Amino acid sequence: MAQAMRRFTKMHGAGNDFVVLDLRGGRTPPDAATCRALADRHTGIGCDQILTVEDALASGAVARYRIWNADGSPSQQCGNGARCIAAWLVRDGAAGDGDFQLDSPAGRHAVTPLGGGRFRIAMGVPEFEPARVPLRGFHRALDAYALEVDDALLAFGAVSMGNPHAVIEVDDVDAAPVATIGPRLQASVAFPESANVGFAQVHARDRIGLRVYERGAGETRACGSGACAAAAVLMRRGRVARVVSVELPGGTLQIEWPSDDVPLTMAGPASFVFEGEWIDDRH
Numbered sequence: 061m062a063q064a065m066r067r068f069t070k071m072h073g074a075g076n077d078f079v080v081l082d083l084r085g086g087r088t089p090p091d092a093a094t095c096r097a098l099a100d101r102h103t104g105i106g107c108d109q110i111l112t113v114e115d116a117l118a119s120g121a122v123a124r125y126r127i128w129n130a131d132g133s134p135s136q137q138c139g140n141g142a143r144c145i146a147a148w149l150v151r152d153g154a155a156g157d158g159d160f161q162l163d164s165p166a167g168r169h170a171v172t173p174l175g176g177g178r179f180r181i182a183m184g185v186p187e188f189e190p191a192r193v194p195l196r197g198f199h200r201a202l203d204a205y206a207l208e209v210d211d212a213l214l215a216f217g218a219v220s221m222g223n224p225h226a227v228i229e230v231d232d233v234d235a236a237p238v239a240t241i242g243p244r245l246q247a248s249v250a251f252p253e254s255a256n257v258g259f260a261q262v263h264a265r266d267r268i269g270l271r272v273y274e275r276g277a278g279e280t281r282a283c284g285s286g287a288c289a290a291a292a293v294l295m296r297r298g299r300v301a302r303v304v305s306v307e308l309p310g311g312t313l314q315i316e317w318p319s320d321d322v323p324l325t326m327a328g329p330a331s332f333v334f335e336g337e338w339i340d341d342r343h
């Protein structure tokens with residue numbers, strides 16, 4: 061079988077790691093099986109998500125990016141990925157050195173390079189309407205919902221950042237039941253498109269601890285849209301201020317959401333790890 065060679069860039073944003081493929085010029089994105097092969101940490105390159113750099117859909121954006129999870133499922137949003145794509149485009153020379161715009165399946169994002177490998181991304185306006193998360197079985201946007209999980213009543217918030225999130229407030233994020241409750245909530249009929257499940261501890265009005273069991277990847281070292289979701293849920297509940305640091309196992313992100321009707325912004329690092337050529341000799 062002819063061996064296809066695919067150049068890639070390995071990157072991470074606060075420990076959430078990615079394989080970046082340059083598909084500009086209309087090259088075909090990887091199918092689900094290829095995503096799973098690329099993501100495999102033993103027989104592939106290894107990553108939480110595959111990100112593709114593609115031609116912008118409309119004028120004004122430098123490029124478009126798309127996202128596939130390690131299990132091959134697509135997503136509409138990836139906060140850590142957006143910062144890595146921004147860094148990739150600056151290094152490529154496509155983005156110049158000032159602010160620019162990026163297109164994702166969730167919409168258009170303003171990007172501000174902050175220097176030192178850090179970027180601020182406008183992540184859109186958090187969407188709390190249950191039908192738009194989507195969250196089934198609830199008709200009004202509430203600050204908290206309750207579901208019976210493992211014979212116990214579980215309270216959670218629900219919000220879309222372009223992708224679905226559940227946010228559970230816990231007293232001790234280090235001891236949170238991430239690996240048990242995460243998949244249980246993802247499998248609930250309440251989340252018809254599954255969900256990224258965040259476990260958040262309020263350390264102070266301006267500091268949140270967070271761990272996320274991601275859709276299609278399991279627990280990751282960081283989830284950018286998850287940090288946005290946790291901050292938005294806790295801000296709306298009045299539990300934290302409108303500028304917060306979100307401390308994840310892989311690093312810290314800064315979230316600002318001045319008021320409910322404006323986009324929320326996320327700032328954080330983007331790191332290059334290596335460049336390579338994937339030899340696809342799957343038989």
Ligand SMILES: N[C@H](CCC[C@H](N)C(=O)O)C(=O)O
Pocket residue numbers: 076108109127129134135136137138139140141223224256274275276277282283284285286
């Ligand atoms: N697992 C997510 C996509 C990746 C999001 C995450 N890596 C981030 O930084 O936002 C989903 O299926 O919606």
